[in-house]
Amino acid sequence: MSKNTDIVASLISLGLSEREAKVYRVLLGIEEITASAIPKFADVPRTKVYEVLTSLQKKGFCRENSDGNILTYSAVDPKLALESLMRPERERLRGMEELSSTLQEEMGVLYNNSASRLSDYEFIEILKGHAEIVHRYNDLRSNARGEIIEMSKGDYFISDEEAIHEADANAKLIDRGVKLQVLYERSEIEQCGKNYFHTKNHELGVLARMVDELPIKMSLFGGNTLMLPLSDPAIPEPNTTALIIEHPELYKTFKMMFRVYWDQAMEIDFNDHATI
Known part of the structure; x- marks a missing residue:
């Protein structure tokens, strides 16, 4: 150095x-x-x-x-200190390499078979437009059983008013026994930290952590259904397109990815969202 x-x-x-x-x-x-x-x-x-x-x-x-x-x-001693800092990072990278290998196999099967047979499958649904996406998203949430897992990244498809309605609706889900887990990007918490949406979710018992950056935005519902917002470079902003997939094995794969990031994520202090 x-x-x-x-x-x-x-x-x-x-x-x-x-x-x-x-x-x-x-x-x-x-x-x-x-x-x-x-x-x-x-x-x-x-x-x-x-x-x-x-x-x-x-x-x-x-x-x-x-x-x-x-x-x-x-x-x-800096040598000892830096080694202790890098050790979990190396473990995280090993976990991501293993996950990447699994994803390549799982998603490769879908990709290689999709071109000729996609029209024959009913487990894939493409949504376009804000109203259609929000309606389907709320429908998936309200009917979910067991768990809802989400990675929150970038711009929202829902307005502030819709976000508040979503936070209030979480009370019914939790009362029904649905476990809610959300990963946020640090920038979102630092910018929005103490707004109603986040603090209300925290009070209700929504499990939330944050990371510096997430690879994708996604929502997983009830062990079977995925919702993935899409970004098409050929379409000018706003680009509101989403993919709905009903596929238990693919759901498990994306849940594995979520767990890797969750285990490395930081707790959020909603009393003082600024971190040390």
């Missing part, structure tokens, strides 16, 4: 938050320091210092030292 490398920016690119990177950079340059002294050297709010230090300890980047009644903090 060049001596001119921006250490804070590099740590952020490897997965630390900006506050974590700034505090660890301070710890690297001093043998030990109290929490109250850290804001003098890093642009981190005093009220957030202990929260950041706790997170760094969990990630293996700092240690807490006790000398009588005084607590101080020091950096863990």
Whole structure:
């Protein structure tokens, strides 16, 4: 690494938050320091210092030292710290490679057989237009049994008013025993964090986490049905097209993909959606 490398920016690119990177950079340059002294050297709010230090300890980047009644903090050797950071990332990549291999087989069968036989199948439905998609989406939700799993990415097909109606309708689903799980992109939570739609879902018991970026937008209903919004580069915006597939094996494959991202995702603090 060049001596001119921006250490804070590099740590952020490897997965630390900006506050974590700034505090660890301070710890690297001093043998030990109290929490109250850290804001003098890093642009981190005093009220957030202990929260950041706790997170760094969990990630293996700092240690807490006790000398009588005084607590101080020091950096863990960078080699050990970075290894602990990269280990779960390597495991995640291995999981994605295994999932990719499975997807290639499952989706390859569909692709290779679709050209000549697609018209003979009734398990694929193509929807065009906002009204048709929203109507079908609500119908799938209201009739779902067991679970609804979603990846929320990019622009919505539904308006703010429709989103509020959806959040209210979730109460009936949960009362009926339907498990609701949603993965959001970080940008959506940071931009919309405390709006009615997200906080109401949280209060009802909708399980939600966030990741930096999702590969697709999708909804899975009741162990059998998938809804996949499509993007056709030949059609100008707004491009409202969706694919409905009823296929248990393909459903399982997409659910496996969801689990990979879910296991790596971050919990959302709806009391303060900004992360450390």
